[in-house]
Amino acid sequence: MAIPGIHLTRIGKGNFLLEPLRSMNIQDRDNLLQQVVAQVQQGRGAHLYYDLGELPIIDQVYYDWLDRLARTCQAANLKMTCINMQPTAAFTLSKFITGKPAFATALDVPD
Amino acid sequence: MQKKEVSEKLTALFGLKIGNISAQLEATAREFFGADNKLMDEDEIADLSSEFVNLISGLIGSKDPHKRTSPQFHALEAFFSGLAQRMLMRGGNVEDVVRYAQQLQHNLIAALEKDSGVAFTHSRSVLLFFAQHFDELIMAIFRTYLSERENTLKAQEAELRETSTPITEIWDGVLTLPIIGTLDSSRTMLVMEALLNRIARDHARAVVMDLTGVKNIDSQVSHHLIQMVRAVQLMGSDAIITGIHPEIARALVSLNIDLSGVTTRASLSDGLKEAFLRLGIHVSHKES
Numbered sequence: 001m002a003i004p005g006i007h008l009t010r011i012g013k014g015n016f017l018l019e020p021l022r023s024m025n026i027q028d029r030d031n032l033l034q035q036v037v038a039q040v041q042q043g044r045g046a047h048l049y050y051d052l053g054e055l056p057i058i059d060q061v062y063y064d065w066l067d068r069l070a071r072t073c074q075a076a077n078l079k080m081t082c083i084n085m086q087p088t089a090a091f092t093l094s095k096f097i098t099g100k101p102a103f104a105t106a107l108d109v110p111d
Numbered sequence: 112m113q114k115k116e117v118s119e120k121l122t123a124l125f126g127l128k129i130g131n132i133s134a135q136l137e138a139t140a141r142e143f144f145g146a147d148n149k150l151m152d153e154d155e156i157a158d159l160s161s162e163f164v165n166l167i168s169g170l171i172g173s174k175d176p177h178k179r180t181s182p183q184f185h186a187l188e189a190f191f192s193g194l195a196q197r198m199l200m201r202g203g204n205v206e207d208v209v210r211y212a213q214q215l216q217h218n219l220i221a222a223l224e225k226d227s228g229v230a231f232t233h234s235r236s237v238l239l240f241f242a243q244h245f246d247e248l249i250m251a252i253f254r255t256y257l258s259e260r261e262n263t264l265k266a267q268e269a270e271l272r273e274t275s276t277p278i279t280e281i282w283d284g285v286l287t288l289p290i291i292g293t294l295d296s297s298r299t300m301l302v303m304e305a306l307l308n309r310i311a312r313d314h315a316r317a318v319v320m321d322l323t324g325v326k327n328i329d330s331q332v333s334h335h336l337i338q339m340v341r342a343v344q345l346m347g348s349d350a351i352i353t354g355i356h357p358e359i360a361r362a363l364v365s366l367n368i369d370l371s372g373v374t375t376r377a378s379l380s381d382g383l384k385e386a387f388l389r390l391g392i393h394v395s396h397k398e399s
Contacts, residue, residue: 085346087307094342100372106347107314 003035011109014046020055026065033072040078048073049109053084058093063101070103081106135222136160136215143211150203159194163215166190170244177240179247187244188251195255205256209249216245276305284316285386287379291324299335303342310346317386318343321379323354333368340373349389350374353382 005024011017018036026032040048050066052058058066066082073080081104085093137160144151144159151159170176170183178184195208220241275298281287288306306318320339328336336352343350353376355363363370376382387394 082345083347087304087311087342087346090307090342090345091303093345094338097341101345105345107310107316108347 003032003039006032006036008036008039010043010045011049014044015049015109016040016043016045016047017049017051017109019051026062029065029068033069036069037072037076037078040073041076046078048078048080049106050080050082050103051084052082052086052089056086056088058085058089060096063093063097067102070101074102079104083108132219132222132226133157133161133164135225136163136218139211139214139218142214143207144198144203150198150201150207162190167219179244184244184247187248191248191251192255195252196259199256199259205252208252208256212245212249212252216241272301272305276302278306278309280313280315281319281383282387282390282392284314284390285383285392286310286313286315286318287321287383288318289321289324289379293327294325294332294336296331296335299332299339303335303339306339307342307346310343310348315348316390317349317351319351319353319379319382319386321354321382322352322356322359323379325354325359326356328359328362330366333363333366337368337370337373344372349386351376351382351385353377353379 005021007019007021009017009019016039024032036048050069055062070080080102083106085105137156140151140156140159145153145156166183166187170181170187173181173183175181176183191208191212194211195205198208199205220238275292276288278286278288286306286309288302290302294302309315310318340350340352351374355375374385376385
């Protein structure tokens with residue numbers, strides 16, 4: 001079942017790729033979290049890759065969403081890795097986070 | 112009324128054949144740009160003088176020669192701006208161009224007098240007309256000079272910025288950034304911008320930042336440095352800091368900078384070894 005504003009694809013054994021669309025509404029956070037985790041679990045996924053390639057800036061609100069999603073994944077025994085973070089987004093995010101984020105980061109989905 | 116008289120005088124004056132004047136003015140251009148100065152060849156000097164005479168004739172023959180917003184006057188301004196730009200690019204100096212314009216004014220008046228046989232050096236209004244126009248044209252030369260200078264400074268600044276952040280891909284996916292000299296906030300920001308863009312471009316998986324050449328660090332810069340490490344990590348690369356001097360280490364501790372999430376190594380070679388290890392690259396001596 002499609003999640004509104006999110007494109008979730010199975011990309012390999014246990015790996016899922018989450019591509020946020022422009023229409024994604026993070027105000028409806030709890031509902032989205034539940035649907036994403038449910039769908040990955042149904043697909044017997046273990047690793048969620050969150051593609052940030054289309055996001056030039058990450059502000060506090062968006063970071064809170066990523067943080068909440070990563071922690072929900074941890075609770076469900078899923079690993080979350082943000083990939084393709086843009087230099088501008090990394091720059092803005094590095095300005096306001098103090099500790100290590102709840103999610104891992106990588107340049108891309110490993111081969 | 113006076114303006115009209117001047118215009119009539121000038122129009123009558125330029126009813127003369129301009130070919131002779133152009134030839135006389137070539138000597139002025141030759142003096143400043145030709146001969147030993149080698150900034151222009153003979154053909155260019157001839158073209159320059161002829162173009163100038165055409166433009167000044169156009170201005171004087173216009174509806175209102177006094178108007179400095181007329182297309183004819185703008186064309187003259189553009190002529191001098193272009194000349195200044197060309198001479199500066201060829202290694203000439205602004206003083207020569209200004210002196211050329213001043214000399215051109217005098218020689219133009221002299222040439223017109225000679226051709227017309229009228230001693231209008233006694234006509235204050237005509238002289239004032241030329242003086243005012245040439246003053247404005249000299250201003251155009253200076254404006255061009257300043258703008259060229261500004262462009263040169265910007266280009267030099269960009270070059271300096273490029274050379275002060277020599278990011279090198281030392282191995283596939285491994286970048287090194289030796290930082291030399293004093294790190295201030297603006298430079299740290301520039302380094303960070305260049306580094307993050309390079310990581311995105313090269314898909315670098317590890318970055319070794321070598322601080323061997325950094326002697327001083329203050330609170331703000333150390334925070335920027337940590338921010339830089341964090342940004343590198345957020346992009347998905349490993350950041351390794353090497354060559355931290357004891358004074359810098361002491362300063363970082365006394366500034367309460369948390370280095371727990373940062374990998375540090377004593378030297379650049381140790382940093383590279385660590386980066387290779389993380390990427391699973393094995394470098395060894397060739398067996399004999």
